[in-house]
Amino acid sequence: MRRLRRDRPAQRHRPVAGGDEVARRQAAACDPGIAFMVEEVLAADDRVALRWRTRGSAAGPAGPLPVEIGGLSIAHIEDGQATRIWDAWDKLGLLQQLGHVPRELDPAAMR
Incomplete structure (x- = not known):
């Protein structure tokens, strides 16, 4: 398997003990009905990639709106801890x- 290129971040991030549980609690505080699903996990060498989806609701002008967001996270693992994490998620889809x-672009507006 091909080894991924290592980057050298300007600032090293330290892992937070129980960080995933902290993130879950923060998300639940925003929306108690939030659901976070990991759809796929790939691992190679010192990297782990997750394809995930989250469902919940967001405040809208007429009340709560159901939202669903998909994304990818890649973690660099050292000594069994995620030391760096890169996230990409569907911000346009959320908006x-x-x-x-x-939801649909007007082709006439693109001319």
Whole structure:
């Protein structure tokens, strides 16, 4: 298996003990009904990649709106701890679900 290129961040992030549980509690404080699902896990050498999806609700002008967001996270593992994490998630999809951006683009507006 091909080894991933190592980057050298300007600032090293230290792992937080119980960090995943802290993130779950913070998300639940925003929306007690939030659900976080890991859909796929890939691991190679000192990297772990997760494909995930979260469902919950967000405050909207007419009350709570159901939202669903998908994303990817890649973690660099050292001594059994995630020392760096990179996240990418569907920000445009969230803005569309909240009504801030039209779901379909008008081709005439793109000319």
